[in-house]
Amino acid sequence: MGNKIIITPSLQARLLDLEYHNLDSTKFVEQFKQIYLEETGQLLEGEIQSYNSNKSTYSAISESGYNGTAVYIDTGDSQELFIVSQGSQDTVDWLYNIKAMFAGRSISQALATDKFVDEAKKKFEVSEDVEVTGFSHSLAHNNNTVALLNYDTFDQVYSINGAQTNYYQQYFADRNFQLEVRKNFSISSSKELYEIPPQDLHDFAMEFYGDKAKNIHQTISKDDPLYAVSVVRGFFTLGSITMVDTNPDVPGLRELIADIPDDVIKDFQELAIDFAVASNEGGTNEGVKELIGIDVGAFKDKEGMELAGHIIANYDTMVRALNEKLPPLLDRVQTVTANSNEIFGSLEEAGYITERQKEVTIDHLTRIEKSLIDIEDILKDNVNLRDKLNNPFLGAGNEIVTILRLASNLVEIYMSYKEIEKTGILKRLESIKDSHGLQEMLSSMSDGLKSYIGADMIYTSTKGEPIKVNISAALQMYQKAIPILEAKSTKISNFEKAIKHELDESYKGEKRKVQDEINQMESSPSSYRFLLSKHGFYPTFNKEIKSIRVHEIFYPLEDNDFAEQLEELKKSVESGKLYIEKYRQAIEDLFEEEENVSQLFDLSRRI
Amino acid sequence: MPQFTFSVTEQLIPNQDYTDKKKQLRTHVDNMRADDDEFYVLVNNIIVGEDQKGKIIDAMKKETTARKDRDESIYADVTSKISKAVNSFNEQVADIKKQRLSVTYEDKTE
Numbered sequence: 212m213g214n215k216i217i218i219t220p221s222l223q224a225r226l227l228d229l230e231y232h233n234l235d236s237t238k239f240v241e242q243f244k245q246i247y248l249e250e251t252g253q254l255l256e257g258e259i260q261s262y263n264s265n266k267s268t269y270s271a272i273s274e275s276g277y278n279g280t281a282v283y284i285d286t287g288d289s290q291e292l293f294i295v296s297q298g299s300q301d302t303v304d305w306l307y308n309i310k311a312m313f314a315g316r317s318i319s320q321a322l323a324t325d326k327f328v329d330e331a332k333k334k335f336e337v338s339e340d341v342e343v344t345g346f347s348h349s350l351a352h353n354n355n356t357v358a359l360l361n362y363d364t365f366d367q368v369y370s371i372n373g374a375q376t377n378y379y380q381q382y383f384a385d386r387n388f389q390l391e392v393r394k395n396f397s398i399s400s401s402k403e404l405y406e407i408p409p410q411d412l413h414d415f416a417m418e419f420y421g422d423k424a425k426n427i428h429q430t431i432s433k434d435d436p437l438y439a440v441s442v443v444r445g446f447f448t449l450g451s452i453t454m455v456d457t458n459p460d461v462p463g464l465r466e467l468i469a470d471i472p473d474d475v476i477k478d479f480q481e482l483a484i485d486f487a488v489a490s491n492e493g494g495t496n497e498g499v500k501e502l503i504g505i506d507v508g509a510f511k512d513k514e515g516m517e518l519a520g521h522i523i524a525n526y527d528t529m530v531r532a533l534n535e536k537l538p539p540l541l542d543r544v545q546t547v548t549a550n551s552n553e554i555f556g557s558l559e560e561a562g563y564i565t566e567r568q569k570e571v572t573i574d575h576l577t578r579i580e581k582s583l584i585d586i587e588d589i590l591k592d593n594v595n596l597r598d599k600l601n602n603p604f605l606g607a608g609n610e611i612v613t614i615l616r617l618a619s620n621l622v623e624i625y626m627s628y629k630e631i632e633k634t635g636i637l638k639r640l641e642s643i644k645d646s647h648g649l650q651e652m653l654s655s656m657s658d659g660l661k662s663y664i665g666a667d668m669i670y671t672s673t674k675g676e677p678i679k680v681n682i683s684a685a686l687q688m689y690q691k692a693i694p695i696l697e698a699k700s701t702k703i704s705n706f707e708k709a710i711k712h713e714l715d716e717s718y719k720g721e722k723r724k725v726q727d728e729i730n731q732m733e734s735s736p737s738s739y740r741f742l743l744s745k746h747g748f749y750p751t752f753n754k755e756i757k758s759i760r761v762h763e764i765f766y767p768l769e770d771n772d773f774a775e776q777l778e779e780l781k782k783s784v785e786s787g788k789l790y791i792e793k794y795r796q797a798i799e800d801l802f803e804e805e806e807n808v809s810q811l812f813d814l815s816r817r818i
Numbered sequence: 819m820p821q822f823t824f825s826v827t828e829q830l831i832p833n834q835d836y837t838d839k840k841k842q843l844r845t846h847v848d849n850m851r852a853d854d855d856e857f858y859v860l861v862n863n864i865i866v867g868e869d870q871k872g873k874i875i876d877a878m879k880k881e882t883t884a885r886k887d888r889d890e891s892i893y894a895d896v897t898s899k900i901s902k903a904v905n906s907f908n909e910q911v912a913d914i915k916k917q918r919l920s921v922t923y924e925d926k927t928e
Contacts, residue, residue, distance in 0.1 A: 684863035699853040706846035721911045728830045753927040761919045770906035776896045
């Protein structure tokens with residue numbers, strides 16, 4: 212079936228940005244149509260439905276951390292299914308990143324992607340020949356390509372700043388690939404996999420998946436940190452690639468990352484594999500236990516005396532486990548601290564940080580390194596002493612000294628972190644994060660007339676002084692202002708009713724109450740004997756009230772006429788409608804050479 | 819037995835404070851204002867940056883300011899009118915609750 216829906220790079224970027232707003236179904240479709248109109252100048256007509264993964268009944272989808280929206284478009288002539296998927300958003304995603312892309316030991320989000328597409332097809336009753344297109348950012352690119360390579364989930368995948376496919380991950384996910392790797396590199400176990408020269412494995416994977424790569428289309432920023440990271444072992448970049456320099460002020464981090472020796476990356480990868488294997492078997496707590504030796508899950512739901520009791524009962528085991536597990540972990544951290552001159556020197560040279568930020572950071576990382584070595588020594592001393600005394604408890608004095616020494620080092624580390632933070636380096640490095648985002652990518656997609664601020668489309672008038680007009684906002688104003696004015700009209704009517712209710716009808720009600728009392732007095736005068744004493748007609752025992760006559764006077768209610776104010780409010784609504792048209796005309800005058808501006812306004816009201 | 823009549827002004831039912839009606843009515847004004855705010859948020863996002871100049875931009879900015887001022891003045895007038903109307907309502911209801919009446923009684927001792 213022909214792809215009749217226009218997909219431009221900026222439409223992709225804005226669609227992916229929209230997905231991060233977690234809108235409800237109606238709002239998502241409305242915004243999608245709006246973006247489509249702005250980007251293509253055409254109205255997306257037909258039946259459009261959306262379905263978000265958070266509505267899925269499959270626990271495999273929610274538990275994996277996958278987030279995405281399926282959009283089914285039936286124009287009458289053609290049908291298409293779009294799957295718009297989010298990148299990393301929370302801890303679940305980041306833990307998945309370590310397990311899936313660094314260790315290569317999980318594809319649960321790719322499985323969830325496939326399951327979600329299947330669920331969406333059933334929900335929309337989509338036939339098998341309908342084209343399924345995946346749009347992805349960041350982690351979602353890995354999910355979509357893994358789903359495409361292993362399950363043919365998508366016909367096409369379009370990605371921006373994606374986390375690349377990983378050949379270690381594919382080795383465990385794709386049996387055919389595994390068999391071919393084993394045959395080609397003569398390996399008999401998965402342990403040997405990590406010993407194959409990464410470049411050889413990379414080239415093999417590129418060739419193996421060459422055919423399917425034709426359906427993958429990527430736009431990548433040269434400044435995206437994920438692009439930089441994709442140079443390390445594991446990642447292979449599939450599909451047609453459009454490179455964009457989204458931050459011309461800096462060169463990007465790829466060269467810096469490429470300079471890291473492969474054995475250092477391999478060291479970190481081993482940690483990630485240990486974590487992934489343990490957490491795949493026993494959950495995240497088991498993964499953390501594998502890294503630091505302590506079962507953090509056992510602390511959960513314990514507090515006060517129960518927590519203290521748990522720590523005392525397991526103290527010896529915990530200290531020994533920490534002593535065993537921390538050194539290899541700290542060795543990896545020390546790889547960073549020991550190379551801080553090179554790392555931060557390169558960042559300064561590339562313009563990411565200032566000289567002062569570099570100096571303060573290196574100084575404090577050296578201090579942090581010293582504290583980490585101290586922590587290692589303190590634990591070692593403590594365990595040695597236990598072994599020597601052959602006693603799991605060294606006595607309160609010794610234990611308190613150990614705890615105080617550990618605490619003092621932790622405080623030192625925290626203080627150093629605060630000093631580094633004070634230089635503003637973390638904020639400065641935000642620009643690296645921005646280069647991974649969709650908005651910087653959108654900004655780079657500007658031409659003479661069109662540019663972007665956030666995800667909004669901006670037109671710049673070149674008549675005289677350049678004037679920037681937010682076309683997205685203008686169309687939204689034109690589209691939504693009438694319903695807002697109509698809502699105001701309803702509120703004016705409600706106000707009018709409230710005046711009648713609170714004043715006119717309420718006054719009538721009060722009058723009725725008074726009249727009821729008058730009737731009561733006139734019909735049962737004897738019940739009002741108290742009037743005699745109240746007005747001094749003593750003694751009262753020998754008097755009887757025979758009649759009461761009330762000379763009632765009820766003036767009509769005054770000051771309740773709001774006619775003038777209501778008239779003014781109604782006029783304001785009417786003049787609002789004229790004002791909107793005037794505004795439209797003013798914008799059209801600014802862009803009179805752009806024929807489509809007028810059309811955009813017209814079409815925006817048909818969304 | 820002789821009958822006598824006296825006339826007095828009497829509070830027929832107890833007074834009540836209706837000031838709360840101001841709040842009830844002003845809520846409607848606040849709701850209308852909320853619509854205006856939403857309207858102006860849409861309008862104010864259109865021109866990028868406060869410092870942009872140009873004949874068309876200046877004209878629209880002027881028109882927007884004039885419109886906002888006019889709307890504000892209508893709301894101020896409505897609010898003041900609500901206050902006056904409810905104060906007057908309070909006084910007028912208090913007035914009708916007091917009426918002049920003639921009481922005729924019989925003195926059994928004479």
